[in-house]
Amino acid sequence: MKMSKTLSTSLIAAGLLAGVAADAFAQAKEQFIGLPSYRVGAYAAGGSGVFGGWIDYMTLINERDGGIGGVKLTWEECETEYNNARGVECYERLKKKGSTGNSVFQPVSTGITYSVLDKVAQDKIPMVTIGYGRTDAVDGRVFPWVFPMITTYWSQATTMVKFIGSKEGGMEKLKGKKVVYLYHDSAFGKEGLGVIEKQAQKFGFTMVPLAVAHPGNEQQSQWLKIRQEKPDWVILWGWGVMNPTALKAAAKTGFPREKMVGVWWSGAEEDTVPAGDAAKGFIAAGFNVAGQNYPVVKAIQDNVYKKNKGNMEDKSRIGSVYYNRGVVHGIITVEAIRTAQAKFGAKPLSGDEMRWGFEHLSIDAKRLKELGAEGFMPDLKITCADHEGSGKVKYQQWDGKQWKVISDWIDADRDMVRPMIEESAAKYAKEKNITPRDCSKEG
Amino acid sequence: MFYREAGQFKTSYAADQQIFPITQDRVGVLLILAFAFLAVPVLFNEYWLKAILIPFLIFSLAALGLNILTGYAGQLSLGSAAFMAVGAFASYNFMLRIDGMPILLAFALGGLSAALVGIAFGLPSLRIKGFYLAVATLAAQFFIVWALTKFGWFSNYSSSGVISAQEMEILGYKFVTPEAKYLLVLAIVVLLALAAKNMVRSSVGRAWMAVRDMDVAAEVIGIRIMHTKLLAFAVSSFYCGVAGALYAYAYIGTVEPEGFNLDLSFKILFMIIIGGVGSIVGAFLGAAFIVLLPIALDVMVQEWLSGILSPSISSNLQLIVFGGLIIFFLIVEPHGLARLWQIGKEKLRLWPFPH
Structure with missing residues (x-):
């Protein structure tokens, strides 16, 4: 009796394990991106626009190109309500999802950025803050895991x-x-x-x-x-x-x-x-412009909205400033995955590999044209020391x-800005006992 | 049946006046504590510890602090988040500016700083009451957050006005892992909750309750109003201050003054309203309700409805359900979850013979 019970338990366990293994196999060609979105509360207009545009761009990549190098993008939203504590909960909830964990955390909230600033380095998840967040994190020697991209305040x-x-x-x-x-x-x-x-x-x-x-x-x-x-x-x-x-x-x-x-x-x-x-x-x-007359936005209309897979309920908001900003988030995320795949191969990437991708991200004018985003966002080039990469804006x-x-x-x-950034970052490094990286030794 | 006190005779005053006079309660509390200290760090994963249990404990502590002031001493306050901010920023500055400052002492000093500020903003309570006092404490809320943003000294002249909590180290042991942080927070919360429970059972607590129920009568029987009210403000702010320090050190890490805004104060107030005004266990129940329920709803909506509903509808649905549940509980039991628990206990005592 006892024997059979043990047997059945182990059989169940084996079955579960098989299920898990099959699951892992099915997920093997997927890159997971956790989205700490906010669609309610005082800033819902910004949140729904940015995350809507971002999701639409990723849907475009999946629908039109079959993912990146055959790796499909998957994502899950988590409602932060623009609240720091909820943001931390979302960060923790999303970080282990997918086959390789969360690829990148982009909270679109300066408060949440601060709240997870120490955690991303421990968990090895790159954090990208486009046009908000901690300015002195531009100094990548002190903040290897934080990327305040395109431009800072x-x-x-x-x-x-x-x-x-x-x-x-x-x-x-x-x-x-x-x-x-x-x-x-x-x-x-x-x-x-x-x-x-x-x-x-x-x-x-x-x-x-x-x-x-x-x-x-x-x-x-x-x-x-x-x-x-x-x-x-x-x-x-x-x-x-x-x-x-x-x-x-x-x-x-x-x-x-x-x-x-x-x-x-x-x-x-x-x-x-x-x-x-x-x-x-x-x-x-x-750092992004408004308007629907850009090939990238048209491609989203053609490949996503015509198939009824769009994220925006109010289609008139496509091409708005917030929506296009979301598309910029999507472009940067996808291009970083592409960059990292060029080095590590077309497979789901870990946080460490994603970080390499962001640190070597380079979107020049030619690439922007290929993406259909010429004039839509500035060109940028990230390096180990400079996590901002552009600094350009339009009026x-x-x-x-x-x-x-x-x-x-x-x-x-x-x-003028760089010495201020270095000074502030050095102060942070001293307070936190961080030894800045030597960028000449970074590959 | 299991919850019957027949046969439990109190033969001494000490036995009659202990915290939990019923054996089952004593055993139950000990079991919960044993579970929380021994089993939870082993059974629960990082996500649960870091994202659910630590904030739950910290907000429970803040709610406990407010409950002392509002629930026991009857002084309505809308400044709890600001007192948390004082605790966090004071602890940070003590750690920063005094070499070798032990972290626990920094927490205590942070709490004491909050207590001092609490007394200062409690002074109007000697003259004004009720909603008017709430407005006066609202001033504390805005003033403190403003001051912390305005004067760079508080954040060590950080360009973005945020503070970044130092490492927690006690006797050479670094509290880095989620388990260690959880146990530290749990130990502090349990200690302070025990202290609060004892305080409200002692003459101090009785004085608070007398002031709450009718301050003129309390004065007539010889309770010093000023002393009692300010003590309530001090103790309450101390609890909020320690909660704020833990919020910065054990939970968030890098905090900005804006994080301690009016919304958080309201949230803490809702915790005690839902949990039970004037009840220690109510603070914990209320914190669980306000902190955990929205997360649970979000997880459920994501799991079950994400394919069916559009994201903005599902996000709003969470708020609708959450608000509906608050109204439901307040209709079913206006005195909060703690009262439900109490009613349940009374029923259990009589069960299965209700008469």
């Missing part, structure tokens, strides 16, 4: 000054001008402050910082101050409801919207449409109905 701040300079007719014309820095009173809002202060000294303009308390739907006193100060330009470093409020207040104050420059988190349809006519003329930065202007690109790619003043 500091780089962006320098391009803003450059853009304003070009509009004034040359950087030397900035002398004696006055710029108001209207910012969301949080760690995010203060990111640009130091850089613009330095630029103000360099080019001889005055900068007036004005803080707006979260969430930013009350800005009367700030705009009263702006009216008194009579600045030549207003930099809007806003987020969420603060942006349309600022635009409406500017209209009421009579400040020309053509003289307002926003960050890339102020420059989506969700920021301008609620302000109505008041938004017309407003300018904002973007777009809201014409009342849509965003129109009004500048070419503007390079950041990276010579």
